[in-house]
Amino acid sequence: MNKVLLASSSLEYVEALLDFIQGSPYSAVFQVTAFSQPEAMSRYIEELTPTSTPDLVVAEESFIEKWNSSPFADKVSVLLLTEQFVSEESQTKIRKYQPLPAILAKWEEVLLSLSRRERGRFTSAQTWVIGVTSASGGCGKTTVALNLAKQLGRSGYSVFYLNLETMDSTGPFLHTSKSSIERQTESGGDLFSQLLYQLRANKVPNNSFHGEKNDRIDLNPYTVRNERIQADCFIPANNRKEMLQMSKSDTSELIRLITESGQYHFVIADPDSVWDLRSEAVMEESQLLVWLLSDDIHTMNKCKEWMKFHRQLDPEQHENRMRKTWHVINRYMGNMVNELPDEGMIAEHYLPYIPSWKQMREPDLLLNSPIYQKEMNKLCETIGALYRENTA
Known part of the structure; x- marks a missing residue:
């Protein structure tokens, strides 16, 4: 009370x-x-x-x-x-x-x-990485990732929103463009590129220290606090080639840098829907995968083909991923028309279709729907995210 x-x-x-x-x-x-x-x-x-x-x-x-x-x-x-x-x-x-x-x-x-x-500060053992993914574009992946970060942030947790999209789609929602440009100008360069350079250099043996790693990188100069989602995030990259050139190892190192900083309960990772090395790293580094589906034949079929391919490619790895995956139907309209793409698959949660989002001029609406926030809260409860302190 x-x-x-x-x-x-x-x-x-x-x-x-x-x-x-x-x-x-x-x-x-x-x-x-x-x-x-x-x-x-x-x-x-x-x-x-x-x-x-x-x-x-x-x-x-x-x-x-x-x-x-x-x-x-x-x-x-x-x-x-x-x-x-x-x-x-x-x-x-x-x-x-x-x-x-x-x-x-x-x-x-x-x-x-x-x-x-x-x-205060937290240990890496307390940090959960939640990857939000899908096999098809247009499922609302970034909308779900942003609202998930906001829900956890509003619930009192320290959250890092990690956008790994090649083309950053969050600018209109987070209003980061202007502040990003100002910070880049002050620093004299692309801060995200500088961070990746430091991260890669840190993996190279330093002869003067007998092959030991350099001192841990300080995240603070590269991050901003965004109150719209109650989370920290990186200043978006200006150079898109940096995103395209990120290897699986780069992405894993970046995620570990955040989790091992001792500052966050959660990292919400938002990669591209198109399969690439960044998405592969998110799959492996996440403790939990929120896999989005929408009730249309194109999305269901694409997910079915993806699962078929990866099961044949590496059955053990595929099963390991599926064990930590929650399948979530986004834009749910009250009943399912299409069958789920894999035998035995169940939908653990449903996020509602919001008609007012179909045509809108104010992107802020995507972060301020009471109905959607209520269902996001239920999703957090279902996956146990709101009880992290009791289980950490």
Whole structure:
């Protein structure tokens, strides 16, 4: 049960929110102490003890000024209630008038994100690599990978989104283009190319150190934090030849560099759908593969032929991959028309078709569908991702 201090000068607003919580599943999530008078809140603050301190303060500006006099003010996160526009990514402000479920979802998000800041650094044994793949383009692979990263990030985990596509398709969704250009200009070159150069040089024996590896590469100069998906990622490469020239070994080394950095619970790897060496490395380095299918004859047949080819090529390797694979139907419309491509294959999860995505001008919609986020949360629960701390 999370303790929340709610303070607004509008008694009607406070009562409406409390009534909604009382009649919803959030009554088991939040224990709310509410005030509409600053004086009453001041008396409450005077009586606070370390054990009765709230986990979150949600208040208008005048009440926050009162809260700041509390001896516990620097230990509790605060959300400012405002009637102005607030970015969805903001962790310090919340729009006062919006659907009540959205308000409570934001409370939950902020509370869950607190644990990430408290967890510190992590060992490579705790890092899961989740590869999102498909045998056919157009299955929504990148949309699923981005939403998976966002769902895990919002749940309080440290996440790295690793885009291994030859042509980066995430720019419109992550708004990385402008910031990428600025960072590249400041550094005087393509940062991703520089990272690959360092990675390759690190594998070459250094005679002055009797063949030992060089010092571990620091990831921080090459990464950016993207609040839209609550994850870190590399600054996209400007030189596409670098992506085409990446070997299987390069890709594996890059994944291991991230997992062994001790900074992340999850790496979400998003390779091309077309089969290449980067995809091969993701298949091998992942602890879990989310394999996407869509209910159309072209996708099912292409997946069938791929599985047939790789089973004949290396039966043991194919079976090892299938053991860590979750087959997920994306854009599910309520019933299946086509048969799954392999005998004995089952679909472990279904992600819904979102009609509003068919034609849209705002790519942000792909990251902000409540229905899709709800199903992504179920997927994370199904694969055990939301219980990583209990099993790590």
